[in-house]
Amino acid sequence: MNKIIRRHLWVGALLLPVSPLALAATQSNIDSHCQYGDSGVDSFSEIFTCGTVSGSLRTLYYSRHNAFFSKGYNQDTVSYGGSLKFETAPIAGFRAGVSGIFLRGIDHPDESHTISDIGDNQTNIGEAYLSWQQDNFKITAGNQRINIPFVGDYDWRITPILFRGIDTQWGDSDNFLHATKIWRYKPWGDDKFLKTTAYTDIDQRTNGMWAFGGGRATQLDDKKLSGQLWYEEYSDYSRVVYAESHLNWQQTLFTPDLGVQFIRGTSQGKALAGEVNSTSYGAQLALTFTPSLKWKLGYNHIAASGNSWNNGSLVVPYAHNTSSGPYFAQPFFTSTQDLGSGNAWSTNLNYTMNDNLSLGTQYSFMDLKSSPSVASINQSEYLVYFTWSFSGVLKGLSLTDFAGVQTSPRYDSNYWENRLSLEYDF
Numbered sequence: 001m002n003k004i005i006r007r008h009l010w011v012g013a014l015l016l017p018v019s020p021l022a023l024a025a026t027q028s029n030i031d032s033h034c035q036y037g038d039s040g041v042d043s044f045s046e047i048f049t050c051g052t053v054s055g056s057l058r059t060l061y062y063s064r065h066n067a068f069f070s071k072g073y074n075q076d077t078v079s080y081g082g083s084l085k086f087e088t089a090p091i092a093g094f095r096a097g098v099s100g101i102f103l104r105g106i107d108h109p110d111e112s113h114t115i116s117d118i119g120d121n122q123t124n125i126g127e128a129y130l131s132w133q134q135d136n137f138k139i140t141a142g143n144q145r146i147n148i149p150f151v152g153d154y155d156w157r158i159t160p161i162l163f164r165g166i167d168t169q170w171g172d173s174d175n176f177l178h179a180t181k182i183w184r185y186k187p188w189g190d191d192k193f194l195k196t197t198a199y200t201d202i203d204q205r206t207n208g209m210w211a212f213g214g215g216r217a218t219q220l221d222d223k224k225l226s227g228q229l230w231y232e233e234y235s236d237y238s239r240v241v242y243a244e245s246h247l248n249w250q251q252t253l254f255t256p257d258l259g260v261q262f263i264r265g266t267s268q269g270k271a272l273a274g275e276v277n278s279t280s281y282g283a284q285l286a287l288t289f290t291p292s293l294k295w296k297l298g299y300n301h302i303a304a305s306g307n308s309w310n311n312g313s314l315v316v317p318y319a320h321n322t323s324s325g326p327y328f329a330q331p332f333f334t335s336t337q338d339l340g341s342g343n344a345w346s347t348n349l350n351y352t353m354n355d356n357l358s359l360g361t362q363y364s365f366m367d368l369k370s371s372p373s374v375a376s377i378n379q380s381e382y383l384v385y386f387t388w389s390f391s392g393v394l395k396g397l398s399l400t401d402f403a404g405v406q407t408s409p410r411y412d413s414n415y416w417e418n419r420l421s422l423e424y425d426f
Contacts, residue, residue, distance in 0.1 A: 040090035050089035054426060055099070057082040058158055061420040062118065068334070069411035078106040079118055081158040083126055093132045097144075101126035101159045101191060117322075118157055119189025126162055126186070139168040143193065148180055148211055149230050149242045150316040150325040154188075156419075161322070162186040164193050165208065174217035174226055182208040185318055197237070197317035202272050207235040209317070213242075222251035236269035238276045238315040244326060259284040261300075261328060265314045276315045277308035278341075284328040292352045298328030302341040306372040312341035313370075331364040331381040333406060333417050339377055340370035359386035362404075374410075381406045397424045 034041070034050035041050050059080040067073045081103035088096045103122040129142030145153040146163045153160040165182035184193040185208075195205040213230035227245035234240070244261040265278035282300040289295065305312035314337040316325065321338055324330030329344035336344050346364035353359065366379040383404035390397040399422055406415040 034089065036089065040092060047088045047091050052087050055082060055084040057424045059422045060158055063418045065416040066413040067415060069408060069413060069415050071413040077118060079158050080104055080106065081122065083159060085127060093134050095131045097127055097129050098125065099127040103158045117188040122159060122191035124191035126159065136172065137170045139166065141166045146180060146182065148178065148213065150232065150240065150319045152323065154323050157188040159188065161188060174215060177214045179212050181210045184208065198320040198322055199273060199317055204272050209234040222249065224248045224250060233268060234317050236272050237317050238265045239268045240265045240316065254287040254289055257286040259328065261326065263314060273315045274309040275307055277305040278312050278314040279303040280314060282328040295349050297347045300327055300329040300336065300344045304341040304372065310340055310370050311372060313337050329364065331366060332362060332383050332402065332404060333381065339366050340368035342368040342376060344368060356389050356391060357386065377408050377410055379406055379408045396426050
């Protein structure tokens, strides 16, 4: 590893305000006198004295060369920061949480060569919410992390994406009803909550989005059948229907899991991104060769629609240039729904060597066209990655690297990217 990069990583680690041992000792002292049942603590003071502290502190080295196939557009950025959160103990089912977020750059280049989704320095309040939970029902209001299809915290930068709204769920991860209303969101590169979206070229305020979804799972002898169905409405952008189902053979060799999905998007309100007429189908096969070795193969077909946005692509304002969401076939450095219509493939092989080391590789091929008049991008992405999780007194500390290249016959230069992060979660 380059000496300068190594120095930056460990400088970021030394900036952690508390040590793992100090945090463990503090939490142990709290746990020793904070024993309470489902109803929560008994006194007002215990709401705070029995609360919990958590957070994630990070240093990220981010390098791009010929970014998004723009020859000579090279970016090298080192940043550190993260979030620190306090959540009260429950009383009568109620909890409150608040977090601080911060980000600082080390030797940042000029603005034209800075990663926009890391952004400028940040210092602000992140999460600030009140929640109430009774058995399997929970409702949370305020600034919070939300994770539903095409809306998520996508927490793989310095600070997470957050949302201001109301989020409710009844049930568990398999059998549930879920409803969400969002008014504003905080992107990666900003510490303020905005009424705009990830479409930075569309400077229009909206009323956010709302969504309703449900899931159900059942056991069929040695097979598990599960499914979920969602309706999402993005104000003045799109309406989205998303459905996904899986059949998992639990006692069969390699425990195969077969998944199918359907995604439909149409225009809503002012259609700020343009006409939306998007239909996607998908299939996925996942195999577990051993408890440590897992493989997936995913495919999506996005139907062409020459008169709609991006030749039939899906308009999802909080995942644009951010994530492919639940698409089975997706690259790592770009988003499937932003590349056009056609056929997309991806395959991933992951190996967990032991409690410390996990590594893998991924390949994706995007035979997609953003317009009827252009050739397919035929984008190949080759990715390798690993995570080393420390143990003992350094438990919670991890080192992760994602390195890869995208190629396309439409461009003269290949797009290279590397992300190296040192992270401490507590």
